[in-house]
Amino acid sequence: MGIIEDADGVGEIGSTVDGDIINISIKIKDNVIEDVKFKTFGCVVAISTSSMVTNLAKGKTIAEALALTNKDVITALDGLPEGKDRCSGFALDALKRAIEDYQHKNK
Amino acid sequence: MDHSATTPVDTLVVDAMLPYFSEMFGNSSSLHSFGMEAAEALSTARKQVADAIGALPEEIIFTSGGTESDNLAIRGVITHNSGKKHVITSVIEHPAVLNTCAFLESLGHEVTYVPVDAEGLIVLSLLERSIRENTVLISVMHANNEVGTIQPIKEIAQIAKKHNIYFHTDAVQSVGKIPVNVDDLGIDMLSLSSHKIHGPKGVGVLYVRKGTIIEPIVFGGNHEKGMRSGTENIPGIVGLGKAMVLAQQRLDTDSKYMQQMRDGIISKIFCSVADVRLNGHPTQRLPNNVNLSFKYVEGESMLMLLDMKGIAVSTGSACSSKSLKASHVLSSLNIEDDYIHGSLRISLGRENTIEDEDYLVESLKETVFRLRMMSPLSSQ
Numbered sequence: 239m240g241i242i243e244d245a246d247g248v249g250e251i252g253s254t255v256d257g258d259i260i261n262i263s264i265k266i267k268d269n270v271i272e273d274v275k276f277k278t279f280g281c282v283v284a285i286s287t288s289s290m291v292t293n294l295a296k297g298k299t300i301a302e303a304l305a306l307t308n309k310d311v312i313t314a315l316d317g318l319p320e321g322k323d324r325c326s327g328f329a330l331d332a333l334k335r336a337i338e339d340y341q342h343k344n345k
Numbered sequence: 346m347d348h349s350a351t352t353p354v355d356t357l358v359v360d361a362m363l364p365y366f367s368e369m370f371g372n373s374s375s376l377h378s379f380g381m382e383a384a385e386a387l388s389t390a391r392k393q394v395a396d397a398i399g400a401l402p403e404e405i406i407f408t409s410g411g412t413e414s415d416n417l418a419i420r421g422v423i424t425h426n427s428g429k430k431h432v433i434t435s436v437i438e439h440p441a442v443l444n445t446c447a448f449l450e451s452l453g454h455e456v457t458y459v460p461v462d463a464e465g466l467i468v469l470s471l472l473e474r475s476i477r478e479n480t481v482l483i484s485v486m487h488a489n490n491e492v493g494t495i496q497p498i499k500e501i502a503q504i505a506k507k508h509n510i511y512f513h514t515d516a517v518q519s520v521g522k523i524p525v526n527v528d529d530l531g532i533d534m535l536s537l538s539s540h541k542i543h544g545p546k547g548v549g550v551l552y553v554r555k556g557t558i559i560e561p562i563v564f565g566g567n568h569e570k571g572m573r574s575g576t577e578n579i580p581g582i583v584g585l586g587k588a589m590v591l592a593q594q595r596l597d598t599d600s601k602y603m604q605q606m607r608d609g610i611i612s613k614i615f616c617s618v619a620d621v622r623l624n625g626h627p628t629q630r631l632p633n634n635v636n637l638s639f640k641y642v643e644g645e646s647m648l649m650l651l652d653m654k655g656i657a658v659s660t661g662s663a664c665s666s667k668s669l670k671a672s673h674v675l676s677s678l679n680i681e682d683d684y685i686h687g688s689l690r691i692s693l694g695r696e697n698t699i700e701d702e703d704y705l706v707e708s709l710k711e712t713v714f715r716l717r718m719m720s721p722l723s724s725q
């Protein structure tokens with residue numbers, strides 16, 4: 239949890255109008271996600287999926303991280319209450335944006 | 346601390362109810378002695394409820410709860426084949442009223458939803474201006490279940506009377522918290538619910554002033570003078586009667602006690618947490634209602650963290666499959682976007698203690714701090 243100050247990539251998703259806001263920052267070394275942190279405004283599901291996405295992404299290569307699916311996150315959390323699966327997608331999207339941000343900067 | 350949702354049944358109420366399950370189980374419509382016992386219990390409870398709100402026993406109709414009472418009052422005034430009618434209500438009513446009104450609209454009737462100001466008070470001038478030739482009913486809740494704002498019921502009743510329109514109020518949240526007397530307030534119909542006042546679930550009342558003409562919505566064996574058919578829930582009704590007596594006896598003590606606690610929580614939170622606001626009216630407010638909004642955090646996550654500490658509260662923010670949605674009540678109060686998702690309702694009851702108050706304040710401070718640490722919106 240938190241923000242990596244000298245992050246290599248940052249992804250943010252959401253707005254106060256829709257509600258949830260998820261910010262994910264990553265540190266990359268040799269194509270591997272060395273560190274990843276989140277900050278989330280939202281319900282418990284948004285917070286817990288953000289946390290789980292950072293757990294899952296840490297130590298993975300960029301390709302592996304990009305291959306993570308909604309289902310992987312939900313399975314890792316042992317399932318989500320009905321109607322709440324939308325948030326898990328949000329956290330993944332934020333991670334993918336952070337990776338895109340890194341890739342864009344390092345073209 | 347979620348007493349606006351429901352309350353524990355008082356042990357004295359349980360004691361009053363118990364004999365009516367297996368010993369005195371009669372059907373009040375039966376002519377034999379078992380039936381008579383039940384009929385007597387029914388009539389005692391009817392008198393207890395009537396006395397508590399300043400009504401006559403024959404003006405009390407027992408129902409299954411607040412929702413049914415609201416339905417009966419609103420659907421009951423639209424009598425069959427009477428043409429297109431108009432009903433006035435407010436934008437912050439309970440869904441039992443709003444969805445009943447929506448149903449009437451689907452049948453071709455008209456409904457005006459009068460707005461409220463930033464503190465949740467209905468705009469009286471707009472209410473009066475919305476009266477039409479075919480207006481048959483004004484229905485405005487006595488006190489709001491989310492933000493606790495108490496409406497100027499007496500003034501609304503006077504407006505209704507001046508224009509010869511029936512006035513109904515949903516008093517589910519106010520009974521037992523503030524004085525409710527149907528004559529003082531000038532009410533034609535009033536809904537109340539047992540489980541909000543330490544009575545059992547599944548019982549309620551619609552008070553209907555003598556001379557008020559409504560039609561039933563449930564048909565059958567003509568119980569409750571044909572206004573609500575179905576064998577009466579005698580244990581429940583006995584429990585409600587007892588709960589009303591107790592609520593009446595304890596009203597002064599309980600409401601003072603809860604109000605002190607309410608004001609204590611509000612001032613302690615305002616002293617120790619930044620970026621917080623009180624939703625609803627500062628003074629025209631239920632003695633047991635605290636509704637706060639915290640910037641940078643979301644209500645449901647606060648609720649869950651407090652639940653893990655053993656504290657039950659509720660929130661006007663719900664994370665649905667589509668978006669993070671603020672309740673219709675909070676949305677009607679024009680609360681800024683920064684605050685609208687971070688609401689928390691704490692509704693007190695007479696069994697809450699000073700220790701509970703302190704524990705809540707400490708836990709809430711901790712919870713808000715923790716979530717703000719996680720929030721990208723906060724610089725904390």
